[in-house]
Amino acid sequence: MPAEIKGLNEECGLFGIWGEANAAQLTYDGLHSLQHRGQEGAGIVSNDQGQFYRHRGLGLLAEVFRDSETIHQLYGTSAIGHVRYATAGNHGVENIQPMLFSHDEVGEFALAHNGNLTNADTIRGELREKGVTFQATSDSELLGELVTTSDEDGFINQLKASLNHIHGGFAYLLMTPHMMVAALDPNGFRPLVVGKMPDGATVICSETCALDQVGASFVRDVEPGEIIIVTDEGMKIDHFTTDTHLALCSMEYIYFARPDSIIRGISVHEARKRMGALVARENPVKADVVLGVPNSSLSAAIGYAQESGIPYDMGMIKNQYVARTFIEPTQAKRDRGVSMKLSVVKSVVAGKDIVLVDDSIVRGTTSKYIVRLLKKAGAKSVHVRIASPALKFPCYYGIDIQTTKELIAANNTIPEICTQIEADSLAFLSVPGLIKAIGDLNDADNHGLCTAYFDGNYPTPLYDYQAGFDAEVARLGLYEGANTGD
Template structure:
């Protein structure tokens, strides 16, 4: 479903280049392909081996760089960032990359994820004299780096990473190196590519494809990469953590043309749809998916059930960012502006509506009503994720249990509230099988469904809406 409408948002996307004369331009195109991961701010930092320069602002990538700013970003190395602002987290100061200057040089930092112990670390650092310029978790890492007693930046970074907990994919750019780190559980995707002799780092493989880079491998959990003019080196800063890739990357966040750990996202979603059809068959005339992320699952459901797939819902792609707003009133209005039912397809038909999740339930109710108003005689809702009952503390905007419909209502109550003739969520076991990543072989984080978090949850994360991720 539409992230900006229904309140389920990935926080950030990161992209980096080392060793290419058009590093800024490549990063621009990479960020553009990652725009779905964050629409509230964008920025690029570039190194020319002597200085680090940066341009960033609130808005979409094309808006931030619409006045020729790329021409001023000269250099052969760059990192970029797109972000989604959580409640209270807007404003220029929180847009990344964050840029820090000191007597030993400059450092730009970009982060995808959320540090669950950021508030505790921030209090500790402030008591030791640190002054924070943003409300971003990311700034905590910079202070930890500068307060480290080690002599090299690599050792300073390793020491800082040993102190932060949660989900993170970090890119750190200095005048003479690009450093890359992924949290010990690998909660966020991060890939390495090659473009000629240049190294490319991206949150998703679709961004590698857009710039013509060849995917080499994924960054491993607990891995630290250092890329400079001597090449690339890899070492571990953490071991022995259970792999826990966020399952919502497969269900919803990542683009269908991306691959995560060798698994194509479209194929995984299609398998989810097939699993849904096996678990919850229904007599119907057409299957339709809620654009865009549910289309693959809807195709899978149609193939397995042998019910025709049709475009029963159409997304209006020309609605501006006016409707990317956190307020419930604008969110509900956004549904009307963003989606419309195709009357000639659904009129007089029994419709299976496939969607990827239900968060608050408001949008699902409106879409079901939309299909009925267009003449559907029955609307059967099938969800390719289990019920979301628990908040996420790792960088997804589901901040409190009270916001989550499934935490307060039974499935039958949810069915009545959204007005569907039937409602079924994929089983947890079915989801694992569809994705193809068994828990025992380095599986995925399903804490929002199960309440079992891969890391310790610190007291300050009980109210994540009070701080800003990324």
């Protein structure tokens, strides 16, 4: 199910390469496999011996680079690129990355960002006081402005000081005339990996599926608090902080990442199958057939079928060829999007008791639409099984749901949701089940996952979002046990 229909959006994908003749083309190819992380804009900056070339625009990558000549005019042996999902009010082309900054020492640098800063308002205020005027309205520019106005000596020291000044979820790729630099926040909320091309060029990108796409082999994950500096002399691993605590976003495994990606040694497809198996074990039901909502729930549906012994079948198909209109995230457009994207295979569904496996429920309207579709096609009963826990809390680390108003599970009990989506039964995976399904991320202290969306256990203080969170607590009164990492 496309992100724009479900209403749950990741905020960007990153790809960079250093030391390869075809740098811009490979960056395009890598970004193509990261398109699921952002569909509203794309951009590439290339570097030809210190001369930067940039092309960026609104829309899918193929729309932005429709004219094949555009890529060929991005000269050079290094490039960084970005695909973007924009939060409301951030739709202008000025917000499309990579962004460019002038710098006293290095001349010029490009920057691309995945994530969300929790102290962005404070930093924007501080920078305004220093006389900074902003190129754009998104948070992504702030790190670049902090670097250019830093009092430290040298680009890397300025970058380290700036990274220590920002908070929240962030993965960055930067490029100066002489180096490519990657940085990951102290909790490592977002995946970021390093790979090598067969001829030795270095690739850094959001997911391993992009390494596979360009023929690079996996070298390592970028660790929380690290900066990785790539030059013609090779790769150097450095830190801006060692005060780190892994809390990788569990939604990456549930929904955001591509199933063929491997995050911190764990296959996304296999983790989803285990989520499906565990939701089957926790919430068994008698039925004739298991269906998954295409495409992001298919792995979990296979896992449910294997565990329960109920056959899996392809009861729904996704129309791949629906013309894409520019996404305005309204419910009316989402409803229309679902009706154009999904169809039911009647022979699989008619007269059957069905287990419908989905990866998550956000607003509930999509689920209701799908249950109705199945019943219209003759399903006797539809038992909905969600292969993740109920979404009850806002995310402040890079997902565009920062209020609980739209989250159906924050405002209703499970029986109420079941009635609203017109299902015959409804159950979610438990939080311990989710953690077990993903597995051990080798963090010294705990499981190494962020589960705040489900249980309100925020791994960091919320800074500028604390007042908004407190208002949510007061409004709903269901946050007993919630913890904001203070």
